[in-house]
Each structure stands twice: as structure tokens, then as C-alpha cells.
Amino acid sequence: xxxxxxxxxxxxxxxxxxxxxxxxxxxxxxxxxxxxxxxxxxxxxxxxxxxxxxxxxxxxxxxxxxxxxxxxxxxxxxxxxxxxxxxxxxxxxxxxxxxxxxxxxxxxxxxxxxxxxxxxxxxxxxxxxxxxxxxxxxxxxxxxxxxxxxxxxxxxxxxxxxxxxxxxxxxxxxxxxxxxxxxxxxxxxxxxxxxxxxxxxxxxxxxxxxxxxxxxxxxxxxxxxxxxxxxxxxxxxxxxxxxxxxxxxxxxxxxxxxxxxxxxxxxxxxxxxxxxxxxxxxxxxxxxxxxxxxxxxxxxxxxxxxxxxxxxxxxxxxxxxxxxxxxxxxxxxxxxxxxxxxxxxxxxxxxxxxxxxxxxxx
Numbered sequence: 001x002x003x004x005x006x007x008x009x010x011x012x013x014x015x016x017x018x019x020x021x022x023x024x025x026x027x028x029x030x031x032x033x034x035x036x037x038x039x040x041x042x043x044x045x046x047x048x049x050x051x052x053x054x055x056x057x058x059x060x061x062x063x064x065x066x067x068x069x070x071x072x073x074x075x076x077x078x079x080x081x082x083x084x085x086x087x088x089x090x091x092x093x094x095x096x097x098x099x100x101x102x103x104x105x106x107x108x109x110x111x112x113x114x115x116x117x118x119x120x121x122x123x124x125x126x127x128x129x130x131x132x133x134x135x136x137x138x139x140x141x142x143x144x145x146x147x148x149x150x151x152x153x154x155x156x157x158x159x160x161x162x163x164x165x166x167x168x169x170x171x172x173x174x175x176x177x178x179x180x181x182x183x184x185x186x187x188x189x190x191x192x193x194x195x196x197x198x199x200x201x202x203x204x205x206x207x208x209x210x211x212x213x214x215x216x217x218x219x220x221x222x223x224x225x226x227x228x229x230x231x232x233x234x235x236x237x238x239x240x241x242x243x244x245x246x247x248x249x250x251x252x253x254x255x256x257x258x259x260x261x262x263x264x265x266x267x268x269x270x271x272x273x274x275x276x277x278x279x280x281x282x283x284x285x286x287x288x289x290x291x292x293x294x295x296x297x298x299x300x301x302x303x304x305x306x307x308x309x310x311x312x313x314x315x316x317x318x319x320x321x322x323x324x325x326x327x328x329x330x331x332x333x334x335x336x337x338x339x340x341x342x343x344x345x346x347x348x349x350x351x352x353x354x355x356x357x358x359x360x361x362x
Contacts, residue, residue: 023136025184031165032106034129034155036121042097042157044195047335047357050297051096052240052328054206054313054351057105057150058083058116061317061350065143067209068315068350069261073143077112084116086348088123094342094355095125098192100204100240101153102351106131109146117153126155132165132188134206140181152188152204152241160202163190166226169218171211183208185219187226197361201230205241210276216244217286224289231294231331236361240328242313242351246280247324248288249304253281255323259315277315280323290329297328297339297356310341312352326354333359 056064060083063070075083091099101120105111117131133151140148154160166187170179188204203226207219220243230237246253259278291300303310303324311321321343328339338357345352 021138022181023133023184025133025165025167025186027167029165029167031130031132031163031188031190033160033163034117034121034131036124036127036129038122039127040125041127041159044197045097045360046362047359048097048194049094049355050098050100050238050240050328050358051091051094051353051355052100052102052204052242052326053087053091053353054102054242054326054349055087055104055116056349056351057103057108057111058087059111060086060348061346063317065145068317071143073145074110075112077114080111080114083348084114084119084123088120090342090345090348090353091120091124094340094353096355097157098202098238099126099155100202101155102204102206102242103150104131104153105150106133107147107149109148113147117155121155124155125157127157128160129153129155130160130163130188130190132186132204134185135183137181142181152186152206154188154190154202154204156192156202158195159193160190161193163188166222168205168207168222169215171208171213171215173211173213173215187223189226189230194360199233199235200361201235201237203227203230203237203239205239205243207241207243207245209244212274212276216283220245220286220290224293227294227329227331236330236332238328238330238358240326240354242326243287244277244325245283245287247300247303248285248291249300250280250284250324251307252323253284254279258319258322287327290327294329294331295334297334297354298341302339309343311343312341312354313350315350317350321352326351328354328356330358332361335359 255278256275312326335357342353
């Protein structure tokens with residue numbers, strides 16, 4: 001590590017006459033609010049379409065540093081817009097009323113500083129948005145990533161009010177310096193002002209992918225606590241996101257061999273050495289409380305009948321979807337049989353969208 005870079009780190013941590021390199025968030029903060037360049041708010045509806053999608057910052061299925069055995073850390077402007085157009089084509093075909101987005105960039109070097117929230121608002125039927133950063137830094141030193149602002153968003157046809165960014169527990173399995181520059185995951189919560197309704201909340205989440213301790217469990221428990229608070233106060237919610245957790249009845253829980261890169265030959269069935277983000281066996285019960293308390297877009301019964309139909313992710317960009325990590329929930333009702341796992345969208349991300357019709361309380 002160069003002396004100059006060491007000084008930057010020391011300056012940022014000690015805050016001695018310098019602005020911090022990394023944004024440290026409070027437990028609760030206001031997210032950033034967005035408005036589309038053209039507004040056309042629809043009337044109320046009996047049902048609305050809800051969608052959740054981890055869009056991988058528009059990187060499509062390019063082999064990328066850190067998540068797919070690649071070494072890319074930068075997209076050209078043409079590649080960014082190509083990725084956004086692929087996402088746009090799928091979103092506009094589904095034409096959802098509310099969407100939860102994960103891994104969206106707003107001012108990052110790797111995506112040419114393009115505000116993807118604003119771009120998607122301006123090219124879809126959505127009118128309003130709220131964005132909560134989970135990784136915001138003037139510079140990320142690893143592999144030349146540089147300036148970073150990446151996080152979760154909610155886009156809606158109807159006005160968004162009372163939006164809140166709620167901090168989730170940080171990883172407890174890394175040293176202090178790494179943690180300082182690492183992701184600060186969150187829940188984004190907001191009221192959606194659908195005419196004729198009251199106390200309708202949208203809640204988005206993206207929990208930890210690579211923690212090797214109980215950080216993800218703590219994050220999921222915090223998420224459930226937020227949903228419980230809405231439910232107990234008489235509110236209704238729709239919620240979606242990438243929980244990085246598999247259903248409690250999943251038949252496969254160890255993906256270490258499938259996910260290993262070509263230079264990783266130290267994973268063997270039965271070993272105690274597990275690849276970060278690929279070993280779910282100790283976590284298999286962590287979503288059971290959600291299934292017990294609230295209504296998923298796709299029930300466990302349906303999932304059990306044909307698991308592969310509901311898979312939403314693979315880090316192996318040459319392989320098929322092989323696990324379910326992405327979910328929609330409500331404390332009211334989905335339209336029976338309306339859930340879709342958009343597995344044909346192979347060109348757009350390393351995750352697929354989950355969609356369902358929600359019965360609007362009257």
C-alpha cells in the first residue's frame with residue numbers, strides 16, 4: 001500500500017482536517033427522494049403489480065470482480081446504457097406499479113456516474129422514487145473501484161412520503177479497516193399514497209451476501225421487526241428484496257463447488273472450509289418466521305412442488321438459475337396465482353425479477 005493512500009485512510013478515519021472518505025450512516029435517516037421528469041399519477045386500483053429486482057448496477061451478466069469469478073471493475077458508458085436498456089425492456093413489458101430495486105448505482109465511477117434511479121424513473125411509468133445508499137464513499141481502494149454510491153430504491157406510480165433509511169447491523173467477521181470501507185446495508189421504508197387507502201407501506205431490503213457469522217440473521221431479524229411494527233400498528237405493507245437466504249425447505253444448501261472459480265480448488269464436499277456466500281446449511285431456518293407470519297408471493301407449498309421454477313439467482317454466468325434469494329411479502333393478500341419468477345430475463349442481471357399482483361385494501 002502506497003504511503004499516500006495510507007495517509008488518506010488515516011485522514012478519513014481520524015477526521016483530522018479532512019472530509020471522511022466513507023459515509024457513516026445513522027440508525028435512521030431520510031433517503032434521497034426522486035421525481036420523474038414527467039408526472040402522470042393514476043387513479044386508485046383494486047389490484048396493483050409489485051416487482052422486486054436486484055439489477056446488478058446494470059452490469060448484466062458480465063464477469064465481474066467479487067461476484068462472478070471475473071476481473072472487471074469498470075463499465076463503459078455504452079455498456080451502462082446497454083444494461084439499463086435490457087432492464088427497461090423487461091420492466092416496461094411487465095409495467096409494474098411499484099418496484100423494489102437492489103444494487104442500483106447513482107454516482108459511481110464503475111457506472112460512469114450515471115444516476116440509474118433517475119434514468120429508470122424517466123424511462124418508465126414510475127413517477128416517484130426513494131433511494132437509500134448502502135455503499136457510499138469518495139473512493140473504494142480495492143481494485144480501482146473508486147467513487148461509489150450504490151443502494152436500494154423504491155419506485156412508485158403514486159407519491160412516496162415518510163421515507164426512511166433504517167440501518168442494518170454491520171458484518172462482525174472482518175477487521176476494522178475492511179469494515180470501514182465495506183457495505184452498510186439497510187431497509188428502505190416508505191408510505192405509498194394510493195388514493196382511497198391509508199397506511200400503505202413499501203419496505204425494501206438487501207441483506208448480507210457474504211457474512212460468515214450471524215450478521216445476516218441479525219439483519220433478517222431487524223427486517224422482521226420493522227414489518228411487525230407496521231403490522232401491529234394497523235398498517236399494511238408490501239415488501240420485497242434480495243434476502244440472500246434460501247427457503248427453509250430448500251433441498252440444496254451447499255453451493256461451494258458450483259460457485260468456486262477456476263483458481264479455487266480447495267472446496268470439497270464434507271469439508272469445513274466453505275466459500276463465502278455459497279453455504280446456507282446453518283442458515284436454513286432463518287426465513288421460517290417470515291413464512292409463518294406473512295404471505296409470500298409464492299407459497300412454500302408451491303415452491304416445494306417445483307423448486308427450480310422459483311430460482312432467482314446464480315453466480316455462474318454460464319449456468320442455470322440454481323437458488324431462490326429474492327422475495328415478495330405482504331401482511332394482506334396477493335392475487336392467487338399471480339406470482340411470476342422472470343427466469344427468461346437471462347440477459348439483464350445475475351438475479352431475476354419476482355412479480356405478483358397485490359390486492360389493494362379498500
